[in-house]
Amino acid sequence: xxxxxxxxxxxxxxxxxxxxxxxxxxxxxxxxxxxxxxxxxxxxxxxxxxxxxxxxxxxxxxxxxxxxxxxxxxxxxxxxxxxxxxxxxxxxxxxxxxxxxxxxxxxxxxxxxxxxxxxxxxxxx
Numbered sequence: 001x002x003x004x005x006x007x008x009x010x011x012x013x014x015x016x017x018x019x020x021x022x023x024x025x026x027x028x029x030x031x032x033x034x035x036x037x038x039x040x041x042x043x044x045x046x047x048x049x050x051x052x053x054x055x056x057x058x059x060x061x062x063x064x065x066x067x068x069x070x071x072x073x074x075x076x077x078x079x080x081x082x083x084x085x086x087x088x089x090x091x092x093x094x095x096x097x098x099x100x101x102x103x104x105x106x107x108x109x110x111x112x113x114x115x116x117x118x119x120x121x122x123x124x125x
Contacts, residue, residue, distance in 0.1 A: 004117055005125050008093055011068030012040055014122075015060060015091075017082055018073035018100070019043030019051050026097060026121075027073040033123045034071075042067055060085045071095040071122055076102035083108050095122055 014034050020027035027045075031052055034041045041054060042063045048056040057063050060070065060082065070091050072079050079100050086094060094109055096118040109116040 001117065001120070004115060005120065007115070008069050008095060008117055008122075009125055011093065013042065013065060013067040013069070014039050015042045015044055015057075015063060015067040015070045016073060017044045017060070017070060018078070019045045019048070019056060020073075021048060021051055025073075030071060030073060030097070030122055040065075060089055060091065067091060069093045069095055071097065072100040073097045074100055076100060076105055079105045080108065083112075083114070086114065087112050097121060 016031050018027040019031050022028055031041055031043050035052060043051040043054055043056045044060060045056050046058040050056055070086055079096065083105060092114045094114045094116045096105065096116060098119055098121060101118050
């Protein structure tokens with residue numbers, strides 16, 4: 001897992017699915033943390049227009065560039081649906097924050113040859 005984490009952290013563009021403007025939630029803290037560390041961050045939340053001065057996108061397909069890593073900060077049921085979008089868009093580096101994964105999501109990643117980091121917070125790496 002450490003080698004995979006190193007590979008993911010060496011990338012430049014992160015989509016944060018489940019980004020939020022609530023400063024007490026991980027979806028906000030992760031966006032701020034990645035920005036502070038110099039990553040290009042693409043927040044994804046259909047209810048927000050902007051977050052931390054960045055445009056917020058309604059979905060992965062609305063992001064104008066191909067991101068390197070998709071970081072999930074949503075409930076497992078949403079993760080399962082959004083993973084299908086990742087497959088369609090050719091996004092195969094998936095970071096499942098603690099609490100965003102379930103067995104169905106993990107199986108989907110395995111069955112679709114997606115590189116997956118799980119059970120580890122991106123802010124700790």
